[in-house]
Amino acid sequence: MGRAFVFGDNIDTDVLAPGYLMKLPPAELARRCLEAVDPSFAKTVNPGDFVVAGRNFGMGSSREQAAVSLRELGVKAVLAPSFARIFFRNAINLGLPALVFEGRGTVAAGDELNLDLASGRLTNQTRGETYQLKPLPPNLMAIIEAGGLMPMLKRRFAASRPPGASG
Amino acid sequence: MKVDLAMAHDSSGPRRWRPRLEELGVGLWDPSRVVIVSDHYVPAVDAASAAILKETRDFVRDYRVGRFFDMRGISHVVMPEHGLLKPGMLVAGGDSHSPNGGAFGCFIQGFGATDMTAIAATGETWLDVPETIRLDWDGAFADGVSAKDVMLFLCREIGVENGGRVIEFGGSTVAAMSMAERMTLCNMCAELGADTGIIAPDRSTLEHIRAHGGEVGDEALVVWRSDENAFSAREAFLSAALAPQVAAPHSPANSSEVGDFKGRRVDQVYVGACVGAKHDDLAMAARILKGRKVAPDVRLLVAPASATTTEQAAKSGVLATLAEAGAVFLPSGCGACAGMGHGLLAEGEVCISTTNRNFRGRMGHKDSGVYLASPYTAAAAAVAGEIVDPRDFL
Numbered sequence: 001m002g003r004a005f006v007f008g009d010n011i012d013t014d015v016l017a018p019g020y021l022m023k024l025p026p027a028e029l030a031r032r033c034l035e036a037v038d039p040s041f042a043k044t045v046n047p048g049d050f051v052v053a054g055r056n057f058g059m060g061s062s063r064e065q066a067a068v069s070l071r072e073l074g075v076k077a078v079l080a081p082s083f084a085r086i087f088f089r090n091a092i093n094l095g096l097p098a099l100v101f102e103g104r105g106t107v108a109a110g111d112e113l114n115l116d117l118a119s120g121r122l123t124n125q126t127r128g129e130t131y132q133l134k135p136l137p138p139n140l141m142a143i144i145e146a147g148g149l150m151p152m153l154k155r156r157f158a159a160s161r162p163p164g165a166s167g
Numbered sequence: 168m169k170v171d172l173a174m175a176h177d178s179s180g181p182r183r184w185r186p187r188l189e190e191l192g193v194g195l196w197d198p199s200r201v202v203i204v205s206d207h208y209v210p211a212v213d214a215a216s217a218a219i220l221k222e223t224r225d226f227v228r229d230y231r232v233g234r235f236f237d238m239r240g241i242s243h244v245v246m247p248e249h250g251l252l253k254p255g256m257l258v259a260g261g262d263s264h265s266p267n268g269g270a271f272g273c274f275i276q277g278f279g280a281t282d283m284t285a286i287a288a289t290g291e292t293w294l295d296v297p298e299t300i301r302l303d304w305d306g307a308f309a310d311g312v313s314a315k316d317v318m319l320f321l322c323r324e325i326g327v328e329n330g331g332r333v334i335e336f337g338g339s340t341v342a343a344m345s346m347a348e349r350m351t352l353c354n355m356c357a358e359l360g361a362d363t364g365i366i367a368p369d370r371s372t373l374e375h376i377r378a379h380g381g382e383v384g385d386e387a388l389v390v391w392r393s394d395e396n397a398f399s400a401r402e403a404f405l406s407a408a409l410a411p412q413v414a415a416p417h418s419p420a421n422s423s424e425v426g427d428f429k430g431r432r433v434d435q436v437y438v439g440a441c442v443g444a445k446h447d448d449l450a451m452a453a454r455i456l457k458g459r460k461v462a463p464d465v466r467l468l469v470a471p472a473s474a475t476t477t478e479q480a481a482k483s484g485v486l487a488t489l490a491e492a493g494a495v496f497l498p499s500g501c502g503a504c505a506g507m508g509h510g511l512l513a514e515g516e517v518c519i520s521t522t523n524r525n526f527r528g529r530m531g532h533k534d535s536g537v538y539l540a541s542p543y544t545a546a547a548a549a550v551a552g553e554i555v556d557p558r559d560f561l
Contacts, residue, residue: 019506036533064279090279
């Protein structure tokens with residue numbers, strides 16, 4: 001279970017990971033995540049919490065740090081009616097679930113949420129409401145379950161090597 | 168899907184690739200199909216950016232990368248300068264403005280660093296097959312109106328959420344455009360949120376590729392065309408009716424005709440970025456600035472998109488015109504547009520910029536503001552010290 005942090009439409013990559021801070025190591029960059037729209041977010045979010053946002057979440061840059069920062073902060077999943085294409089792929093590739101959720105209006109900041117990723121069942125414990133989200137398709141679910149695209153590829157390359165080969 | 172070419176830059180490329188490739192225990196799938204461009208942290212301003220650039224050079228050497236452009240300009244402009252983008256190619260670019268290359272009739276998309284690492288290691292990726300929307304622009308622009316105005320108009324008209332769609336441009340206006348202007352159209356398909364932008368190749372496309380060292384056969388003109396029934400939607404616009412456009416902070420979709428912003432004071436004018444500092448763009452600014460001076464309390468910063476652009480502008484006289492008007496020149500690279508390098512903004516400052524994004528805090532302080540405009544409109548603001556209609560200066 002985690003709390004909801006609620007944001008509006010068109011949250012862009014530059015407020016998720018400001019360009020002028022991109023030389024910082026991931027953990028430090030994460031502490032500045034979304035500060036331009038909510039200075040308290042990175043200070044108060046806890047592992048397991050949720051980002052519930054409006055349309056077109058993650059629009060803009062290809063910078064993976066936008067998704068890295070949310071993962072560093074321990075965000076359990078990003079829920080929004082739609083995602084920008086590159087952000088969505090980045091999130092999945094890093095093992096950060098991003099699910100389509102139309103019901104932002106029914107969720108208030110601080111509501112306690114519970115998500116069953118495999119079934120797409122989202123429960124708002126605070127309001128006693130349940131939503132059925134569309135689960136990720138099997139190919140993307142496989143990436144999430146592997147912990148991201150790199151762990152998945154690592155297994156694939158390891159499997160393709162002849163027994164006894166190093167590397 | 169098999170990728171024909173993979174491009175990454177110093178920010179999202181080697182420094183992210185090396186540790187992951189080492190962990191996977193593999194090299195590049197085909198070094199000859201990999202292009203690395205150092206354009207974000209150039210030239211180094213501190214030890215951290217110097218280390219990133221060194222890491223990039225070391226990677227290129229160790230992994231025998233086929234093409235490397237070190238501080239030669241912005242990737243999207245440098246690749247066509249070397250004839251690397253051709254009709255029918257599937258290109259993966261480690262940068263969101265990769266759709267820029269769709270001007271050459273290739274399918275080119277932006278990807279993040281993990282996707283790009285996987286592509287670098289395997290030469291493959293997955294794609295959702297997008298629908299295609301065809302936008303035809305017909306007739307001639309009024310003098311002082313350009314491709315940038317089309318895109319700022321479209322950001323408002325069709326919005327910034329076009330995921331799952333490719334935008335194909337056509338019509339007589341596009342047919343008459345230079346390749347640089349076509350790049351401007353495709354570049355800002357990133358702002359439309361589209362999967363990419365594309366323009367079917369014509370004679371101009373092939374001539375440009377051949378003039379820049381690329382080989383391409385005439386059959387590309389026949390092969391790489393959309394079927395007539397390929398479009399999920401089709402819209403036509405009259406170019407003559409388009410006025411210069413300006414997008415107010417903090418979204419490219421906050422656009423309107425220039426007249427709606429008349430009199431808005433500016434502290435800085437930035438002519439830079441892949442979308443706004445090619446030779447055509449600098450020449451537009453120079454047409455306005457010829458024989459005029461930058462207003463006393465305004466700074467005009469010009470960052471040519473590539474080293475080749477600077478060379479062209481030196482030969483054409485554009486550089487001299489800009490310098491005489493009072494421009495300050497910055498290195499070729501992503502620079503202030505990406506919140507890096509020189510030319511960032513203080514709290515409360517206002518910039519009018521030929522770049523493509525004006526998200527909050529992108530060019531500096533979170534309480535600075537960026538207005539997006541064409542080179543004509545930006546240059547006119549430099550002279551007036553406020554936003555004005557560039558058509559009054561031609």
